[in-house]
Amino acid sequence: MYIAMNRFRVRPDCEEAFQQRWLEREVLLKTVPGFVSFQFLKGPTREDHVLYASHTVWASHQAFVDWTQSEPFRTAHAGAGQGKPLTVGPPVFEGFEVLQNVEP
Template identity: 40%
Template structure:
């Protein structure tokens, strides 16, 4: 399993608009082969970034998403917030899950 984490620094004045953008997202990633789930984490401490976290069955599945038409369509809305909504560039991190302590039965919702 692969996780892709995007750390996004959002100016506090735009936090509500940023969150609404994810609430009303196109959801195209949800239908991609190998996609497991998406989580958007709100910072609990002021000044910390939001984290957009996606889970994938494999690196190949994630890379197929990034080169798909659905990716382009899903990210076309990125211009809906002005530059000043962001307090710096986002940071993308990719990690392989080598240990998972989830004890729920396979397929049970998170």
């Protein structure tokens, strides 16, 4: 398994717009082979931002790479960077190979 995360430092006055952008979008991930799950996360509040993260689980690193090169990926990210900036700087990507997965 592979986990792909993007961390976003969201401006405090833009939280509602940022959440709305994520929660109201069409989720194309469900159509992609190798997709396991997605979580939209809200983290701690800092002086100049609130931390958010997108957390996506994939069957393999190759499944994630295939997603990033797919038409659904291009469609999902077509409007990225347009409109009023909601974040402090660009998102930070982190990718992880899962070494152990414990489930009930």
